[in-house]
Amino acid sequence: MVTKMREKGQITIPANIRESLHLSRDSVLSVTRVGDGILLTPKPSVFESVSEKFLKTAKAKGITLENLLKDLKKIRHKDS
Secondary structure, X not given: OOOOOOOOOOOOOXXXXXXXXXXXXXXXXXEEEEOOEEEEEEEOOHXXXXXXXXXXXXXXXXXXXHHHHHHHHHHHHXXX
């Protein structure tokens, strides 16, 4: 499904999706960047809250994505 972004960043969520998720004009949606995509979920999600806390803590401790990926690779190699 494709939709076009308008002047102020607005998009139209197709009616069948709005209806199936019981979304109305005043529904609150959580907007999260996931890689090169955007995830819209009804009402703020727990994922968003937890990921914001994680990012804040990681930044404060100097932990980067590269560090995490290197450690993950080491752990996977050690377990195999």
